[in-house]
Amino acid sequence: MNPFPIDAIAYGNRLRSAPAAEKILFAAGAVALCVWFRSLAVTAVVVTIVTAVLRLRAGIGLRDFWGFLWLPSGFILTGVVPMAIEFLGPQTPGVLAAIHIGSWHLGVTSRGLAQAMAILASSFGSLSGTLFLALTTPVVDITDQLRRWYVPVLFIDMMMLIYRFTFVLLATAGAMKTAQEVRLGYSTNRLWLRSVAMLASNLYLRSQMRAVSLFTALSCRGYSGELRVLVDRAPWSATRVLGILGVHVLVGVWGVATRTWGWV
Amino acid sequence: MAVTVPLIDQAAPVTYPVPGRREREVPAETLLEARGVTFSYPDGTVALNSLTIGIPRGRRVVVLGANGCGKSTLFLHFGGVLRPKSGEIVLDGQPVRYDRAGMTRLRQQVGLVFQDPDSQLFASSVRQDISFGPLNLGWSEAKVRDAVEAAIEATQIADLADRPAHLLSYGQKKRVAIAGVLAMDPSVIIADEPTAGLDPESTARLVSLFNSLHDAGRTIVISTHDVELALAWADEVVVLRKGELLRTGHPTEVFQDAAVLAGARLQQPIVLETFGHLCHMGYIPTDAVPPRNANELAELIGCHCSPQTSPISSGFDSLRAGQSHHA
Numbered sequence: 001m002n003p004f005p006i007d008a009i010a011y012g013n014r015l016r017s018a019p020a021a022e023k024i025l026f027a028a029g030a031v032a033l034c035v036w037f038r039s040l041a042v043t044a045v046v047v048t049i050v051t052a053v054l055r056l057r058a059g060i061g062l063r064d065f066w067g068f069l070w071l072p073s074g075f076i077l078t079g080v081v082p083m084a085i086e087f088l089g090p091q092t093p094g095v096l097a098a099i100h101i102g103s104w105h106l107g108v109t110s111r112g113l114a115q116a117m118a119i120l121a122s123s124f125g126s127l128s129g130t131l132f133l134a135l136t137t138p139v140v141d142i143t144d145q146l147r148r149w150y151v152p153v154l155f156i157d158m159m160m161l162i163y164r165f166t167f168v169l170l171a172t173a174g175a176m177k178t179a180q181e182v183r184l185g186y187s188t189n190r191l192w193l194r195s196v197a198m199l200a201s202n203l204y205l206r207s208q209m210r211a212v213s214l215f216t217a218l219s220c221r222g223y224s225g226e227l228r229v230l231v232d233r234a235p236w237s238a239t240r241v242l243g244i245l246g247v248h249v250l251v252g253v254w255g256v257a258t259r260t261w262g263w264v
Numbered sequence: 265m266a267v268t269v270p271l272i273d274q275a276a277p278v279t280y281p282v283p284g285r286r287e288r289e290v291p292a293e294t295l296l297e298a299r300g301v302t303f304s305y306p307d308g309t310v311a312l313n314s315l316t317i318g319i320p321r322g323r324r325v326v327v328l329g330a331n332g333c334g335k336s337t338l339f340l341h342f343g344g345v346l347r348p349k350s351g352e353i354v355l356d357g358q359p360v361r362y363d364r365a366g367m368t369r370l371r372q373q374v375g376l377v378f379q380d381p382d383s384q385l386f387a388s389s390v391r392q393d394i395s396f397g398p399l400n401l402g403w404s405e406a407k408v409r410d411a412v413e414a415a416i417e418a419t420q421i422a423d424l425a426d427r428p429a430h431l432l433s434y435g436q437k438k439r440v441a442i443a444g445v446l447a448m449d450p451s452v453i454i455a456d457e458p459t460a461g462l463d464p465e466s467t468a469r470l471v472s473l474f475n476s477l478h479d480a481g482r483t484i485v486i487s488t489h490d491v492e493l494a495l496a497w498a499d500e501v502v503v504l505r506k507g508e509l510l511r512t513g514h515p516t517e518v519f520q521d522a523a524v525l526a527g528a529r530l531q532q533p534i535v536l537e538t539f540g541h542l543c544h545m546g547y548i549p550t551d552a553v554p555p556r557n558a559n560e561l562a563e564l565i566g567c568h569c570s571p572q573t574s575p576i577s578s579g580f581d582s583l584r585a586g587q588s589h590h591a
Contacts, residue, residue: 007430007431011427011431138388138389138428139388140387140389140428143388160387160388161386163388163428164385164386164387164388164428164429164430167428167429167430168382210383213378213380213383214383214386216340216345216378217376217378217383217384218386218396219344219345219371220343220344220345220376220445221371221397221400221444221448222367222368222371222372222397222400222401222448223400224364224400227387227396228395228396228400229387229392229393229395229399230391230392230395230409231392
């Protein structure tokens with residue numbers, strides 16, 4: 001029924017009713033640890049914990065989690081690989097492997113590899129933390145919580161509007177694509193390119209018109225520059241918050257330990 | 265009085281009440297008026313041409329007219345979105361002022377429901393969207409909460425309250441959009457083609473929602489192309505043509521005015537057309553009260569054409585007799 005799987009899981013998982021503040025704390029801690037330590041050892045532990053919590057507490061299967069992790073991981077990998085490969089000078093230390101094309105020398109150094117690994121570790125770990133939040137917490141709960149934390153209104157308004165109109169835009173684009181398709185708009189490569197161009201430019205115009213009619217409709221309900229909505233107070237439990245912080249501290253200790261032992 | 269509207273799915277008939285005939289005789293004060301309003305769009309299209317009409321308080325008003333006759337433009341004037349080039353909009357006897365205080369007053373009193381609910385819903389959840397209007401009125405949080413819950417209950421969307429708008433059906437979005445203006449406690453709710461694109465059951469539900477809002481003392485104004493609905497439901501019909509008022513009055517009178525129907529390119533409702541034929545053919549006396557829906561028409565036929573004496577039934581009887589002879 002819901003064509004947006006992440007959204008469907010966010011509304012249907014067992015951690016849905018848990019206070020957003022606690023989930024944000026857990027996810028933010030995971031991201032912070034991965035970014036701070038930039039170490040594969042820490043990332044491995046964080047990803048394991050996140051997977052376990054999703055599986056055991058939220059009832060979200062491995063396949064779902066890794067399914068969503070897979071696509072952005074592709075982006076990370078394609079970004080990290082060129083980082084590890086660099087142009088070598090005659091004196092570059094620590095060359096692990098190299099190829100020579102004419103007078104060009106391309107290769108991987110231990111320093112470059114370590115750097116690439118660090119980026120891989122921090123981005124992959126942050127990704128799993130963010131995905132944890134996306135899968136367990138609907139956007140409305142997140143914006144509510146940000147409001148309670150007095151995050152600037154403009155930021156939250158933008159977040160809310162972008163979220164809402166992403167779906168409107170997707171629906172519009174889908175309908176336009178279908179309309180083009182039934183009139184053979186995508187039957188050849190040439191037509192495909194033409195149709196996509198038309199769709200993109202039309203979508204822009206439609207978005208403009210949408211914005212105007214949204215403004216009109218909001219004005220009718222007394223809009224004067226701020227999108228104020230009601231926010232419920234959500235309870236949070238000190239024990240759970242302490243538990244989450246405890247996990248963070250343990251992972252932090254693990255990070256410091258692996259660093260002193262000289263692991264990656 | 266309630267009539268049963270037969271649906272395609274006969275198992276689940278939906279009822280909606282039809283107004284009593286006597287209501288229109290009570291004179292009502294004018295709640296909202298357009299006085300000599302002229303408006304043209306930047307491209308030169310004259311949308312309203314010195315239009316003067318009044319919306320009586322507590323009535324169900326249906327605005328009819330061909331596409332481009334100025335219905336939506338008129339509604340946008342009532343909502344304070346457009347400003348007349350000449351003439352004025354009058355609320356409760358006072359001309360509308362276009363400063364902040366004037367707009368707040370107008371927008372609290374006049375709830376405008378747009379045809380496309382997607383242009384109205386913006387928040388991440390239904391409840392939050394509904395809370396937007398009342399919060400803009402500067403009410404206390406407790407009052408806003410009460411208003412939001414009351415609107416949710418009145419529009420029967422409690423099960424949708426925590427959902428995001430993109431998980432709602434078209435009909436559900438329409439109800440949420442209505443709840444969003446209802447929460448501001450307006451005197452009049454103006455809806456632009458609220459039944460367009462709805463299936464018969466959703467239409468019947470929406471009409472009964474409008475009826476319950478009307479019973480609670482609110483004035484309801486809708487535009488539609490559905491002449492049967494206008495005939496059955498309206499206390500008063502307003503017919504526009506090219507930005508001018510063609511006629512206003514009780515639906516049975518307006519829909520029997522051939523000049524108005526032709527001028528506004530309106531179809532006569534089938535109920536009245538059939539009534540006309542039956543009068544013309546002598547089955548129903550010409551001074552009979554015109555019916556407003558199929559049930560009233562059936563009652564009329566039942567009163568004036570009894571199965572034993574009427575030519576129709578005797579014709580059937582002879583037909584049946586003939587058949588039995590053959591058998």
